Every structure is written in structure tokens, then in C-alpha cells.
Amino acid sequence: MAKYGMAIDLKRCIGCxxxxxxxxxxxxxxxxxxxxxxxxxxxxKYPNVSRSFLPVMCQHCEDGPCVGVCPSGATSKRAxxxxxxxxxxxxxxxxxxxxxPYNARYSYKETSSYFxxxxxxxxxxxxxxxxxxxxxxxxxxxxxxxxxIKQGLTPGVDWEATPACVNACPTGAxxxxxxxxxxxxxSKLIVSRHGYVLxxxxxxxxxxxxLPA
Amino acid sequence: xxxxxxxxxxxxxxxxxAGLGAGAYFGSALANYLGKEDKALxxxxxxxxxxxxxxASLLLITDLGVPxxxxxxxxxxxxxxxSIGTFIxxxxxxxxxxxIALLLFSGSKLSRGTEKALELIGMIFAVxxxxxxxxxxxVVKAIPFWNTPILPILFLVSALSTGVGLLxxxxxxxxxxxxxxxxxxxxxxxxxxKSDMVLIGVEALALLFLFVVMFGSTxxxxxxxxxxxxxxxxxxxxxxxxVVGLILPLALEALSESGERTLSVTxxxxxxxxxxxxxxxxxxxxxxxxxxxxxxxxxx
Numbered sequence: 001m002a003k004y005g006m007a008i009d010l011k012r013c014i015g016c017x018x019x020x021x022x023x024x025x026x027x028x029x030x031x032x033x034x035x036x037x038x039x040x041x042x043x044x045k046y047p048n049v050s051r052s053f054l055p056v057m058c059q060h061c062e063d064g065p066c067v068g069v070c071p072s073g074a075t076s077k078r079a080x081x082x083x084x085x086x087x088x089x090x091x092x093x094x095x096x097x098x099x100x101p102y103n104a105r106y107s108y109k110e111t112s113s114y115f116x117x118x119x120x121x122x123x124x125x126x127x128x129x130x131x132x133x134x135x136x137x138x139x140x141x142x143x144x145x146x147x148x149i150k151q152g153l154t155p156g157v158d159w160e161a162t163p164a165c166v167n168a169c170p171t172g173a174x175x176x177x178x179x180x181x182x183x184x185x186x187s188k189l190i191v192s193r194h195g196y197v198l199x200x201x202x203x204x205x206x207x208x209x210x211l212p213a
Numbered sequence: 214x215x216x217x218x219x220x221x222x223x224x225x226x227x228x229x230x231a232g233l234g235a236g237a238y239f240g241s242a243l244a245n246y247l248g249k250e251d252k253a254l255x256x257x258x259x260x261x262x263x264x265x266x267x268x269a270s271l272l273l274i275t276d277l278g279v280p281x282x283x284x285x286x287x288x289x290x291x292x293x294x295x296s297i298g299t300f301i302x303x304x305x306x307x308x309x310x311x312x313i314a315l316l317l318f319s320g321s322k323l324s325r326g327t328e329k330a331l332e333l334i335g336m337i338f339a340v341x342x343x344x345x346x347x348x349x350x351x352v353v354k355a356i357p358f359w360n361t362p363i364l365p366i367l368f369l370v371s372a373l374s375t376g377v378g379l380l381x382x383x384x385x386x387x388x389x390x391x392x393x394x395x396x397x398x399x400x401x402x403x404x405x406x407k408s409d410m411v412l413i414g415v416e417a418l419a420l421l422f423l424f425v426v427m428f429g430s431t432x433x434x435x436x437x438x439x440x441x442x443x444x445x446x447x448x449x450x451x452x453x454x455x456v457v458g459l460i461l462p463l464a465l466e467a468l469s470e471s472g473e474r475t476l477s478v479t480x481x482x483x484x485x486x487x488x489x490x491x492x493x494x495x496x497x498x499x500x501x502x503x504x505x506x507x508x509x510x511x512x513x
Contacts, residue, residue: 041513054513065354071295072285091285092278095295097219101355101509107219107278133278198512201432202354 003081004140004155005179005207006166007189008055012173015040015053022168023057026141028126031114033106035138036165052213055174057138057165058083058104059198059206066096066105074134081179081207082140090134097135101199105137140176141165156186179207214440217356217507223276225501228346229375230269231302232368233496235342236376238262238309240405242332242339249404251397257383258376259316262335263309266342270302294352298345305338343372346500356507358427358437364503367419374412375496378462381405382489385482402481403473406466409492413463420454433510441506450502458495462488 036057074089097105141163148161155161156177166174177186195209241258290296347365388398427438465488
């Protein structure tokens with residue numbers, strides 16, 4: 001069984017937010033919800049200042065606190081490592097949002113449009129996959145990955161089996177693939193570039209690695 | 214500093230009312246268990262306890278994203294603190310309402326043994342309910358300001374103190390309504406005020422201990438502590454929690470105790486009403502302050 005994960009190259013990220021937008025389009029996310037976001041921050045003091053970017057989304061942890069705290073079992077981890085939310089089971093208590101050290105979860109409060117008057121046809125279509133009141137987050141584009149695998153494609157290699165953010169990144173900063181396969185590009189990058197995880201002290205064992213800038 | 218907004222005002226009310234109901238029940242049940250004669254003292258908490266906790270639960274359900282699915286909260290008692298707490302609170306509500314029903318309908322036929330057994334079970338689940346409101350936050354590792362065993366202790370002591378506050382408040386109103394026919398009031402005020410002064414002392418120590426530990430922490434909790442003491446909610450904390458919730462009721466209770474011979478029972482009742490209301494306000498604002506100050510560490 002594969003274990004899917006991602007490497008994000010902070011040397012390549014230019015803070016263009018293409019991943020955020022591609023994710024919103026792929027998953028039909030309403031205003032105010034970004035399953036993946038790019039933090040933009042400055043460090044140092046004038047004149048030695050540097051601006052950095054940190055793309056953050058669900059880290060698909062091996063031991064994610066969200067899974068344990070969920071009282072209804074809506075949040076669970078698939079055998080392939082992808083953490084998903086079953087919208088039919090979620091009661092909307094938001095304990096997972098409180099428990100996530102990465103603030104990667106969002107409450108889908110209402111079906112709202114980006115435009116003033118009414119839902120656009122794509123919004124109307126896309127929002128049907130969401131449920132008001134439930135909590136949602138990045139699911140590594142699981143439906144897309146699953147559909148691709150069914151066609152015999154390889155996630156991380158073939159466009160149709162790869163998360164939208166990875167496909168959209170113009171600099172190739174995001175690499176997706178099987179962490180259990182030492183020969184996959186993502187595994188090799190994590191080793192060669194000394195990939196690290198966010199908040200290691202939380203012992204959540206994320207499947208998202210960051211390659212230092 | 215931004216505020217923690219995932220769990221807001223309704224959750225603060227929930228934590229407060231669940232603790233209040235449990236604390237009031239505990240106070241009355243213990244008084245009866247120890248053989249206190251005053252029927253008002255030994256009954257107020259029983260009649261307010263379970264209904265308040267039920268009200269708290271209804272507020273929690275209202276706060277859910279999908280309220281009609283509230284039964285889903287029971288499904289993972291092996292891992293989710295919410296599921297464990299839902300069971301504890303449900304059992305407390307059931308025991309509490311059985312207790313009310315027995316008091317109302319079996320009257321003097323209720324044997325002392327049955328009553329004591331019921332009180333013991335009720336008190337155990339009252340303590341569990343009050344502790345749970347703190348453990349719910351205390352187990353959240355991602356929020357360093359909450360992630361301490363001091364929090365359940367603080368919430369338990371505050372629950373008992375607000376519970377006694379409610380007993381004092383209702384007992385005082387009852388005394389004013391009954392007038393001179395109410396001979397047991399004075400003795401009951403003594404017991405309630407003395408216990409509450411101890412509780413306030415312990416609560417103040419727990420609060421102090423919480424801040425000392427948080428200031429020493431390197432996990433980001435110190436920022437939450439500074440925010441409460443000096444940030445935009447400092448007024449709520451210092452005035453609401455410390456002055457109104459701790460100092461004022463302590464002073465009023467001390468005044469009432471010291472004026473035992475000089476003050477009229479009516480005056481003591483009046484003081485009781487004010488200190489009771491202060492305790493309730495302080496208890497609610499304590500929950501609210503702790504909630505808003507609970508932030509994860511920034512990732513950058």
C-alpha cells in the first residue's frame with residue numbers, strides 16, 4: 001500500500017498563490033475557505049530583511065490529533081495515509097479545528113457566492129459536494145487521485161492522478177507521491193534536501209515535508 | 214494578538230452552566246449527605262443542578278454545525294474527550310432528574326439509604342462533569358495555554374464556587390420571601406459562606422499557579438498569559454474574573470461573617486444576593502477569558 005505525501009520546496013515557492021486558487025477551483029471552495037494557503041512573512045531587521053513564503057494545508061499526519069478527538073468518527077485516516085472527513089458523519093463540533101496544530105481545518109458555514117447576486121453555475125454544481133455546518137480541509141484531492149489510480153495512472157507522475165495544487169505550481173515547488181517508495185521523486189527529494197516537518201514537537205508525524213530554502 | 218474564535222461565546226456559556234449545575238448539585242447533595250437540616254439548602258442545588266446541565270447541553274447542541282446530528286457525539290468514547298464527556302454529562306442529567314423526581318413524588322417515603330446512595334452517585338458525576346469541562350480544553354496539545362492539568366482543577370473549583378454562589382443567591386431570595394418564619398437561614402449562610410471563602414482561596418491559588426506555569430513555558434503559552442493580563446481583554450480578566458469573581462464575593466462573605474451579630478438577617482440576605490451574582494458573572498467570564506486566549510503557536 002502506498003502512503004501518499006508531499007514535499008514543498010521553499011527555495012522554489014514564489015508566493016504566487018496558484019496552489020490556493022487551483023485548490024479552490026478543483027474543490028469548489030466558497031469565499032473565506034482555503035484548504036491550502038500561503039503564509040507570507042518577513043524576518044530580520046532593516047536593512048537585513050528577507051521575505052519568505054510558507055504554503056500550509058492539512059499535513060496528513062500519521063498521528064493527527066484531529067482523528068482522535070473526533071467524537072463521531074467523521075475524520076479518519078485512509079490506508080494510503082490520506083486523512084479525510086465524512087461530511088455525512090460530521091456533527092460540526094469543531095474539536096478537530098481546535099486540536100489541529102496547523103490550523104488547517106475550516107468550518108463550512110454557509111453556501112456563499114463570490115459574486116453579488118446568486119450562485120454561478122460552477123458554484124452551484126461544486127457546492128453540492130459540501131455540507132453546511134461540517135468541517136473540511138485538504139484531502140490531497142483524494143477523488144482525483146482515486147480516479148487516476150483506477151485508470152492505471154501513478155499519483156505524482158501523471159497529471160490526472162495528482163492533486164490540483166501540485167499541477168498548478170508554476171515553479172514545481174510541490175511534489176506529490178508515495179512516501180513508502182524510496183524511488184519516488186518525493187521520497188528522494190526529502191532525503192537529498194533534508195526535508196523537515198512543521199511542529200515536530202507535537203509528534204503528529206506529518207506526511208507533508210518542507211525542503212529548506 | 215488575535216483571539217481564538219473557533220469556540221466562542223456559546224461554548225463559554227456551556228462550560229460555565231455545566232460547571233454551575235454540577236457545583237450547585239454537589240453543594241446541596243453534600244449538605245444533605247452530611248445531615249444538614251435546612252431543607253432549602255439541601256434541595257436548591259438538586260432542583261437547579263440537572264436542569265442547568267441540561268440547558269448547557271442544549272446550548273452545546275445549538276453550537277454544533279449540524280445540531281440534529283448530536284447523537285454522533287457519543288460514538289468515540291475510546292478516543293474523543295467529547296464522547297467521554299457526553300456520556301458523563303448524560304449520566305449526570307439522568308441521575309439528577311431521577312433525584313428530582315424522587316424528591317417530588319415519593320416525599321417522606323424516600324428511605325435515607327436510597328437518598329444517600331443517589332447523592333453519592335450524583336456527587337461523583339457532578340465532580341466528573343465539572344472536571345470534564347476543564348479536561349476538554351486541557352487535553353488539547355495544540356493550544357499550549359489550555360494544555361495543562363491545572364485547567365481541570367481550576368474549572369472544578371470554579372464550578373463548586375459558582376455552585377455555592379447559586380445556592381447563596383437562591384437561599385437569600387428564599388429568605389427574603391419567607392421573612393421571619395425562616396429560622397434556619399442564618400446557619401446555612403454561615404456554612405455556604407465559609408465553604409465558598411475556602412473555594413475562592415483555592416481558585417485564586419489555582420489561577421495564580423496557572424499563570425506562573427504559563428509564564429515559564431516556552432511553548433507559546435506565555436503570549437496567551439500576557440494577552441489576558443495586559444492585552445485587549447485585560448479589563449475582562451482583571452475586573453470581571455479577579456475583582457467581580459473573586460475579590461468582591463470574598464469581601465462580601467467576610468463582611469457577612471464578621472457581622473454575624475450586628476447585621477440583620479435581611480442585610481445578610483442582601484449581601485448574599487450580591488455576592489452570589491458576582492460569583493456567577495466571574496465564573497462565566499473566567500471560561501470566556503480562557504477560551505479567547507487559547508491560541509496555537511504561529512507557524513512562521
